[in-house]
Amino acid sequence: MTTMELSAPRPLGLARHSLALAGRSLIKTARNPEHLLDVTLQPVMFTVMFTYLLGGAVAGSTEDYLRTLVPGIMVMVTLFASMQSGVNFNDDIKNGVFDRFRSMPIGRSAPLVGAVLGDAIRYVVAIVVLLAFAAAIGYRVDTGPLQILAASLLAIALAFAVSWMFVLLGAVMRDPGGVQGIAFIVLFPLTFGSDLLAPTETLPGWLQAWVDVNPAAQAMQAARGLLMGGPVAGPATATLLWSAGILAVFAPLAVSAYRRRS
Amino acid sequence: MTLAFQARGLVKRFGATTALDGVDLSAEEGTVLGVLGPNGAGKTTAVRILATLLRPDSGTATVGGLDVARHPGEVRRLIGLTGQFASVDADLTGTQNLVLIGRLLDMRGAEAKARARELLADFDLSEAAGRAAGTYSGGMRRRLDLAASLMGRPKIVFLDEPTTGLDPAKREELWGVVRRLVDDGATVLLTTQYLEEADALADEISVIDSGEVIAHGTPADLKRIVGGRHITVRPADPARLDDAGRVLSTVTGRSPDSPHRGVLSVPAETDRDFPAVVAELDRAGVPVTELALQLPDLDDVFFKLTGHTAADDKEAVAA
Known part of the structure; x- marks a missing residue:
């Protein structure tokens, strides 16, 4: 039996295939705008709730509270938005179209990278809604547009990395509800185990220790530094290192879980 | 003549169920192999192994001379697969579905669009090209699915029950597509529950029952067994x-x-x-x-070959 001729594969296949699949997920989002409802409503809800519930008690006035709250909420809403990557992926791999992807000459990680990249639109929507709404109720950035961009990118970088944890869940769990359940157990200590809502001086030692290493708390510190003025280099570096570390551990785990599931 | 694909002694178990119990299948280049059998006979499992989607517990399979277990990436460049359930994206339009497949096959943008337009015309989907596939009828989705598996002009095409659920006119249309594929030099493996379909399209037929090939030959051979x-x-x-x-x-x-x-x-x-x-x-x-x-139908074939009907077989699987 002779071997059939094959055309040579073009280079950078994984990047191109992932982008093509990210395009697919953008088309799906555009076709189902209700999928963006959570990232549209959550920033508004969290900002209203925390500002008016806690602002007076913690900071004396809502304007002062917004200055420290908004950079933290920026990190929080992008992390919450990243959960959906895992939920959608779980739903998507049961779709027949993934059988076709599996039978095609593309990298095994391309459908996962595509799903994660396509969700970038969700982070952008969450941040834009947050900043617009906060501005409407009196929030002003102390620095400038470049710093806003830098803070946003930092928040998105961490969300990208964390979304791989959820994609892993999506590849392993049986249904979207299960993914969501576990995802919240990851998200709450990340987002609330920080000085997001109140100063941390009075925390017990063990919780203080978590706040000191928590990647989300680091990202919030960096965002605050960027938007209010203050130290940036230390917490920004910590955030990026954490993001790289989470990505390095969870992306390969997610890919191999996806490969095993067929 | 050389073999386009060859499976030897395929065994696949799912828990306590033996889906394949030593199956041999092969087809020469440019021919159609019909794999005939009732639901649960193991047809889909065999196709999924040849299409690199499943690994057999034992036995070997080669496609285009390449071992599917050792060179799955290369095999995927040679094949097109249309599964039993249409695997198109309901949120994407007909064109978007095909162009996505083209991009994943490393076509340039313009090339993918041109090929998509050509296939949509071939499959009578030009008018629906700009509509989301979710709005298509069952037959249209099936055609789009088949078009998707032909985007890369595969040399070997696996069609897993491509006409199940189609009305007779649409079935005949699909038969025409399969014949054109073979005229263009492709090799086709087609699974079906209909003897009529295998008879109309296949050069050779393998009859599968309960994970085993119980007969193999040309349609004329089979009809001789069944009694015409x-x-x-x-x-x-x-x-x-x-x-x-x-x-x-x-x-x-x-x-x-x-x-x-x-x-x-x-x-x-x-x-x-x-x-x-x-x-x-x-x-x-x-x-x-x-x-x-x-014409004799699958039940007649089964009755002659196994002494029981295909329907009995289904009940046995369900029990």
Whole structure:
């Protein structure tokens, strides 16, 4: 039996295939705008709730509270938005179209990278809604547009990395509800185990220790530094290192879980 | 001639169920292999192994001379797969679905669009090209699915029950597509539950039952085993049953039997038997409400080969 001729594969296949699949997920989002409802409503809800519930008690006035709250909420809403990557992926791999992807000459990680990249639109929507709404109720950035961009990118970088944890869940769990359940157990200590809502001086030692290493708390510190003025280099570096570390551990785990599931 | 694909001794178990129990399948380049069997016989499992979607527990499979377990990436560059359930994205339009597949096959943007337009026209989907596939009818989705598997002009095409659920006209259309594929030099593996379909398309047929190949040959070989066609007659007046029976035995030289009350059936040995029966019934003045030349169906094949019907088999699987 002779071997059939094959055309040579073009280079950078994984990047191109992932982008093509990210395009697919953008088309799906555009076709189902209700999928963006959570990232549209959550920033508004969290900002209203925390500002008016806690602002007076913690900071004396809502304007002062917004200055420290908004950079933290920026990190929080992008992390919450990243959960959906895992939920959608779980739903998507049961779709027949993934059988076709599996039978095609593309990298095994391309459908996962595509799903994660396509969700970038969700982070952008969450941040834009947050900043617009906060501005409407009196929030002003102390620095400038470049710093806003830098803070946003930092928040998105961490969300990208964390979304791989959820994609892993999506590849392993049986249904979207299960993914969501576990995802919240990851998200709450990340987002609330920080000085997001109140100063941390009075925390017990063990919780203080978590706040000191928590990647989300680091990202919030960096965002605050960027938007209010203050130290940036230390917490920004910590955030990026954490993001790289989470990505390095969870992306390969997610890919191999996806490969095993067929 | 060289073999386009070859599976030898495939065994696959899912828990306590043995889906494949030593299956051999092969087809020469440029031919159609029909894999005929009832639900649960193992057809889909065999296709999924050849298409690199499943690994066999034992046995080997090569596609285009390449071992599917050792070179899955290369094999995927040679094949197109259309599964039993349409695997197109309901949120994407017809064009978007095909262009996405083209991009994943490393086509340039313009090339992918041109190929998509060509296939949409071939499959009578041009008008629906800009609509989301979720709005398509079952037959349209099936055609889009098949078009998607042909985007890369695969040399080997696996079609897993491509016509299940299609109405007869759409089925014939799809048969035309398969014939064109083969004319263009592709090799096709087609699974089906219909003997008629395998007969219409396949150069050779492998009959699968309970994870084993129980017969293999050309459609003519199989029909020889099964005993070919039958002429069935239902006289308008049940009292004329004997007159109709005399006509049948005079023409065919065989004595008819009665599969149902009021109906007579006799094997048709030659192509002239049926027209002769029509003429003789007319001459004898026997009006009929049913008169048919029936091809053997899957049940007949199964009954002859296994002693039980395909339906029994399904029940056995379900039990």
